[in-house]
Amino acid sequence: MRxxxxxxxxxxxxxxxxxxxxxxFALPLIWFLFAPFNARAELGLALPNPFTLANFAQVIQxxxxxxxxxxxxxxxxxxxxxxxxxxxxxxxxxxRSSLPGKGAVTYVLLLFSSVVSGSAAMVPxxxxxxxxGLIDTHLAVILxxxxxxxxxxxFILRDFxxxxxRSYEESAMVAGASPVQAFFDVALPVIRPGIVVVxxxxxxxxxxxxxxxxxxxxxxxxxxxxxxxxxxxSEAGTPIVTLxxxxxxLYSLPVVALYLFVSxxxxxxFFGGIKA
Amino acid sequence: MKRFSLLSNRxxxxxxxxxALLVGVFVIIPFFWVIFVSFTNRTLLGRTAxxxxxxxxxxxLALFDPTSFFVRGQFGFSLILTIQFVIFSALLGQxxxxxxxxxxxxxxxxxxxxxxxxxxIAAWILPEVVIGFAWFAFLDYDNGTLNMILRxxxxxxxxxxxxxxxxxxxVFNTWRGAAFxxxxxxxxxxxxxxxxxxxxxxxxxxxxxxxxxxxxxxxRGHVVTDLILITMWTFNVFTPFLLxxxxxxxxxxxxxxYTYRIAFRDFEFGKGxxxxxxxxxxxxxxxxxxxxxxxxxxxxxxx
Amino acid sequence: xASVEFQKVTKSFGTFxxxxxxxxxxxxxxxxxxxxxxxxxxxxSLRMIAGLETPTSGKVLIGGDDVTYxxxxxxxxxxxxxxxxxxxxxxxxxxIAYPLKVRGEPAGKRAARAKEVADVLKIGDLLDxxxxxxxxxxxxxxxxxxxxxxxxxVYLFDEPLSNLDAKLRLEARSFLNHLQRDMGMTAVYVTHxxxxxxxxxxxxxxxxxxxxxxxxxxxxxxxxxATTFVANFVxxxxxxxxxxxxxxxxxxxxxxxQGLSVPGLPVTPGIAAxxxxxxxxTLGVRPEHLRIAADAAGPRLSGKLFxxxxxxxxxxxxxxxxxxxxxxxxxxTDDEIRLAEDVAFTxxxxxxTLFDAEGLRIPLEGEA
Numbered sequence: 001m002r003x004x005x006x007x008x009x010x011x012x013x014x015x016x017x018x019x020x021x022x023x024x025f026a027l028p029l030i031w032f033l034f035a036p037f038n039a040r041a042e043l044g045l046a047l048p049n050p051f052t053l054a055n056f057a058q059v060i061q062x063x064x065x066x067x068x069x070x071x072x073x074x075x076x077x078x079x080x081x082x083x084x085x086x087x088x089x090x091x092x093x094x095x096r097s098s099l100p101g102k103g104a105v106t107y108v109l110l111l112f113s114s115v116v117s118g119s120a121a122m123v124p125x126x127x128x129x130x131x132x133g134l135i136d137t138h139l140a141v142i143l144x145x146x147x148x149x150x151x152x153x154x155f156i157l158r159d160f161x162x163x164x165x166r167s168y169e170e171s172a173m174v175a176g177a178s179p180v181q182a183f184f185d186v187a188l189p190v191i192r193p194g195i196v197v198v199x200x201x202x203x204x205x206x207x208x209x210x211x212x213x214x215x216x217x218x219x220x221x222x223x224x225x226x227x228x229x230x231x232x233x234s235e236a237g238t239p240i241v242t243l244x245x246x247x248x249x250l251y252s253l254p255v256v257a258l259y260l261f262v263s264x265x266x267x268x269x270f271f272g273g274i275k276a
Numbered sequence: 277m278k279r280f281s282l283l284s285n286r287x288x289x290x291x292x293x294x295x296a297l298l299v300g301v302f303v304i305i306p307f308f309w310v311i312f313v314s315f316t317n318r319t320l321l322g323r324t325a326x327x328x329x330x331x332x333x334x335x336x337l338a339l340f341d342p343t344s345f346f347v348r349g350q351f352g353f354s355l356i357l358t359i360q361f362v363i364f365s366a367l368l369g370q371x372x373x374x375x376x377x378x379x380x381x382x383x384x385x386x387x388x389x390x391x392x393x394x395x396x397i398a399a400w401i402l403p404e405v406v407i408g409f410a411w412f413a414f415l416d417y418d419n420g421t422l423n424m425i426l427r428x429x430x431x432x433x434x435x436x437x438x439x440x441x442x443x444x445x446x447v448f449n450t451w452r453g454a455a456f457x458x459x460x461x462x463x464x465x466x467x468x469x470x471x472x473x474x475x476x477x478x479x480x481x482x483x484x485x486x487x488x489x490x491x492x493x494x495x496r497g498h499v500v501t502d503l504i505l506i507t508m509w510t511f512n513v514f515t516p517f518l519l520x521x522x523x524x525x526x527x528x529x530x531x532x533x534y535t536y537r538i539a540f541r542d543f544e545f546g547k548g549x550x551x552x553x554x555x556x557x558x559x560x561x562x563x564x565x566x567x568x569x570x571x572x573x574x575x576x577x578x579x
Numbered sequence: 580x581a582s583v584e585f586q587k588v589t590k591s592f593g594t595f596x597x598x599x600x601x602x603x604x605x606x607x608x609x610x611x612x613x614x615x616x617x618x619x620x621x622x623x624s625l626r627m628i629a630g631l632e633t634p635t636s637g638k639v640l641i642g643g644d645d646v647t648y649x650x651x652x653x654x655x656x657x658x659x660x661x662x663x664x665x666x667x668x669x670x671x672x673x674x675i676a677y678p679l680k681v682r683g684e685p686a687g688k689r690a691a692r693a694k695e696v697a698d699v700l701k702i703g704d705l706l707d708x709x710x711x712x713x714x715x716x717x718x719x720x721x722x723x724x725x726x727x728x729x730x731x732x733v734y735l736f737d738e739p740l741s742n743l744d745a746k747l748r749l750e751a752r753s754f755l756n757h758l759q760r761d762m763g764m765t766a767v768y769v770t771h772x773x774x775x776x777x778x779x780x781x782x783x784x785x786x787x788x789x790x791x792x793x794x795x796x797x798x799x800x801x802x803x804x805a806t807t808f809v810a811n812f813v814x815x816x817x818x819x820x821x822x823x824x825x826x827x828x829x830x831x832x833x834x835x836x837q838g839l840s841v842p843g844l845p846v847t848p849g850i851a852a853x854x855x856x857x858x859x860x861t862l863g864v865r866p867e868h869l870r871i872a873a874d875a876a877g878p879r880l881s882g883k884l885f886x887x888x889x890x891x892x893x894x895x896x897x898x899x900x901x902x903x904x905x906x907x908x909x910x911x912t913d914d915e916i917r918l919a920e921d922v923a924f925t926x927x928x929x930x931x932t933l934f935d936a937e938g939l940r941i942p943l944e945g946e947a
Contacts, residue, residue: 010383010483011383011384014380014383014384014483015384015385015388017380018377018380018381018384018388018389018392019388019392021373021376021377021380021392021396022388022391022392022395022396023395024451025392025395025396025398025399025451025454026395026398027414027421027422027425028399028407028410028411028413028414028421028451029395029398029399029402029407029410030421031410031413031414031421032406032410032413035413042419043412043413043416043418043419043420044413044416044418044419044420044421044424045421045424082298085294086294086295086298087295089291089292089294089295090291090292090294090295090296092283092291093283093287093288093289093290093291093292094292096281096282096283096288097281097282097283097284097285097287097288097291098279098281098285098288099285099288099289099292107567109299110563110567111560111563111564111567112299112303112304112307113299113303114508114559114562114563114566115307115556115559115560115563116303116304116306116307116556116559117512117555117556117559118512118514118532119512119513119514119531119532119535119536119552119555120310120512120535120552120553120555120556120559121303121306121307121310121552122535122536122539122540122548122552123310123313123535123539123545123548123549123552124305124306124307124309124310124313124549124552125302125306126539126540126545127309127313127545128301128302128305128306128309143298143301143302144302146298146302147298147299147301147302147303148302148303150295150298150299150303151299151303154295165662165664166282167660167661167662167664168664168666169282170282170629170631170651170658170660170664171658171660171664171725172666172677172681173282173631173650173651173652174629174630174631174651174652174654174656174657174658174735175652175657175677175678175681175725175729176652176678176681176682176729177652177677177681178650178652179282179283179284179287180287181681182282183283185666185677185680185681186666189666189667189668190666190667190668204401207403208402208403208404208405209404210404210405210514210515210518211514211536215536215540225403225405226403226404226405229405229406229409239409239412241413244409248405248406248409248410251403251405251406252402252403252406255401255402255403256398256401256402259397259401278633278648279633280630280631280632280633280650280651
């Protein structure tokens with residue numbers, strides 16, 4: 001496309017500005033691309049010298065650290081399974097049944113979920129978990145996350161299910177299927193993409209979270225990676241940069257992989273949970 | 277006399293039960309419990325852990341005590357700090373930056389657009405602990421990348437976390453969250469028919485004019501939605517804790533961090549609950565405005 | 580096959596009455612079209628036969644059984660939906676065979692039967708494909724195949740052809756006609772396309788605003804529309820309606836309007852009663868019954884030439900009348916029609932229809 005001189009310079013200017021902003025966003029992360037592979041990594045940005053994978057080897061041998069990743073996985077998968085099932089069922093009910101007060105329920109749910117944030121509810125969540133004796137268990141983290149993520153997940157899925165033609169289930173029922181058969185044979189497979197998005201979003205949320213596990217867990221064996229990463233500080237309180245960087249990279253990989261997967265399959269459409 | 281519906285009321289109620297239970301226990305009950313605890317002097321240890329007294333509004337009076345309100349490390353200071361934080365990092369930071377990025381993305385080469393958006397989104401999706409540490413390294417006085425660049429340009433470096441902690445967390449949070457606004461505005465701009473801009477091009481409008489006269493009025497609804505959402509999220513954000521721990525000397529102690537300290541370092545649950553209630557009330561105000569706007573949008577012409 | 584009956588059925592959605600006091604009897608083996616504009620209640624009525632809507636009051640019977648509150652799966656019916664409702668995750672064979680799966684038929688039998696039906700509908704080679712991989716016309720036939728794959732008492736169609744382009748629609752329509760004659764199915768067919776209704780139905784129920792306006796075989800609807808609404812709805816172009824002054828003088832009915840010349844007509848009791856209520860009537864004559872007047876004799880309807888559309892062997896000539904209404908004639912000739920500005924049409928008296936001031940048809944002498 002041939003541009004006039006003024007348009008060309010405008011585009012150049014915009015590109016320069018965009019590049020500058022992009023650099024601003026990338027800068028803090030570039031260190032992070034090099035440090036894990038650097039045997040002499042420090043806080044400063046430096047090319048790996050010498051390039052090595054020994055950091056990763058050391059991290060993998062660190063039982064506590066790997067246990068941290070495993071715990072993150074347990075909590076994230078548990079949370080995701082719970083959210084996935086509960087949200088799908090609830091969203092289907094909100095979309096397809098004629099329960100009285102459906103609209104009010106959604107409204108109230110949304111209201112409560114935005115009001116009762118992690119910061120506000122720290123104290124009661126701790127007290128509730130203590131009261132049922134679940135402090136320091138994976139289950140506590142999973143349940144608390146499920147409860148917190150559910151309203152948004154339900155909302156996203158309900159919107160999605162609303163957009164699926166009712167004629168699918170209707171035709172199945174005319175053909176002789178009971179509502180349960182119609183749900184499993186016809187509705188669920190079509191809802192699956194929406195469930196995938198919600199599951200990925202929930203996973204990323206639980207995997208990366210710090211505050212809830214920090215408050216609810218006590219023993220080292222249960223700490224997820226987000227807390228376990230602090231074990232890479234020496235007794236003096238300084239970070240062992242090489243190991244920390246390697247561990248952080250490992251810790252980030254699933255999130256990056258999931259994001260690439262979702263954007264390859266669906267584009268940007270769902271990320272952000274925009275209630276448009 | 278049964279009316280036909282795709283899911284019977286009984287099955288519907290059954291389907292809702294697991295979700296309702298989870299939300300009930302972990303969202304709704306905490307809402308009421310935190311209000312209740314805020315009226316007690318409950319703590320983690322000692323007599324008041326097992327036998328808390330009902331103290332009425334004592335916790336709230338302590339929070340809003342005029343003599344200590346503005347003292348650093350107290351509730352009032354934290355509240356004001358958080359409000360300033362929201363104004364600068366969300367309203368001015370994330371929203372403006374997101375809008376700028378969305379607008380720029382339309383007129384730059386696709387490769388650059390991809391690269392920039394990838395960087396912005398990476399900042400948003402990486403785990404908070406990781407980016408907290410990345411920034412810690414970035415800002416380091418001796419070797420950090422930022423100081424390296426500044427000194428390379430002939431400018432003096434600084435111990436950022438010590439000397440300008442508030443602005444550090446403002447920039448940090450803007451960096452962290454701009455992606456959401458960028459994506460929201462990108463999709464909002466994409467919904468404007470290209471012919472509007474083409475007509476403006478033919479009429480000789482500059483980029484700024486196109487933005488001000490065409491884009492902005494048409495995406496006004498989205499701008500408002502975005503502002504409210506990011507205001508709510510930023511108001512409740514905890515991530516800066518990973519960078520500054522609320523310090524130095526409480527200079528970056530946002531409300532969420534203050535709550536954490538009161539409840540889990542000082543073990544004063546009653547007082548922590550009172551802060552939680554205040555936070556919830558402020559959230560409620562935002563949420564009501566947002567929901568009301570959402571309904572207005574539905575009733576009026578489509579967004 | 581079975582009969583279908585509505586007994587005083589009303590269906591309201593909140594304060595809106597979709598269907599009011601509907602009485603309709605469809606005989607075993609009849610192909611009844613519910614015809615009308617959007618919002619007339621035809622789809623709601625169809626869905627009440629299927630069980631997808633429940634009447635607010637009244638009864639629905641299939642084969643004499645009261646099915647008003649029966650779940651769709653127990654009614655032994657088939658239905659073809661407007662959007663075809665083909666399950667995107669199943670291939671055609673599974674889609675077609677789904678009703679058999681629900682009935683517990685083994686996989687081998689299901690596939691065989693699906694192939695059988697698919698072959699009849701000429702989609703037998705596509706059974707491995709997904710719905711997204713076939714054309715609109717093939718999707719429509721798949722949907723039909725699924726309806727035919729199992730035994731049903733009644734076949735329901737909800738505007739099944741409206742998403743097809745014109746040529747496909749004609750092909751599908753003649754296939755349905757063939758199917759109906761072949762199987763003798765009891766069918767209820769909803770459409771807003773009057774040509775479809777005329778071509779397929781043994782009887783048409785013309786509906787408007789939740790009520791049946793006329794229920795009769797197509798030829799009757801065409802020749803003796805019960806109201807101006809029906810006259811206007813059926814026929815393409817619709818019947819020409821001309822307001823006229825009417826009075827009874829010298830023992831005959833005299834109709835007068837500018838540019839109209841009609842001889843006196845015999846007076847029937849119906850005519851007398853209508854004139855007693857109001858002196859204005861509406862005269863109706865179909866476009867295909869109008870010819871260009873060759874001479875001054877016979878009934879005449881004239882106006883200023885407005886449009887002359889040459890569509891091949893069919894020509895549409897439209898004139899604008901002094902009362903600002905328009906009259907269109909549909910003339911079949913291979914020759915081009917050249918006309919001056921003033922045009923006069925003529926017609927045979929037997930093609931004249933009269934409506935009273937409320938739009939109800941007045942039977943003329945010799946008619947019921």
